[in-house]
Amino acid sequence: MRNLYTLCYIETENCYLMLHRVKKENDINKDKWIGVGGHFESDESPEECLLREVREETGLALTSYKLRGIITFCTDIAPTEYIFLYTADGYEGTLTECDEGNLEWVEKSKVYQLPVWEGDKIFFRLLDEGREFFSLKMCYEGDKLVEAALDGRELPCQGDSM
Secondary structure: OOEEEEEEEEEEOEEEEEOOOOOOOOOOOOOOEEEEEEOOOOOHHHHHHHHHHHHHHHOOOOEEEEEEEEEEEEEEEEEEEEEEEEEEEEOOOOOOOOOOOOEEEHHHHHHHHHHOOOOOHHHHHHOOOOOOEEEEEEEEOOOOOEEEOOOEEEOOOOOHOO
């Protein structure tokens, strides 16, 4: 179950809750800004993993969430990951500290200026456009996006021109 993951972007007032990954050793996401989530435990459904990981990393209990896409994340330095991407617009509780990094509400328009994976900009655009559901494959050599495909169709890999 180590290569199945959830990733969630909690939304409020035109912001996403982002995790700046600065605390964990040997982290493929070191210094990047990502959503919250993590790997499946034995026999978990995607929703069970989502709810558990969000509570563990943020202290929040999601009350409204939606599966938005499936991401295939390939890299030359780690096994391929399959990620269930969610957005959430309802939650209860108080935000707590995360042992993997710093949590911060970031305006959606400013997400593109943060150090994020290049391919994440593709799914942020899809979310901004209101795309209901998508399958996105992103392959990297180091931090460089070398292949991207949306719903099985290849996308050009030229930075922000995607």
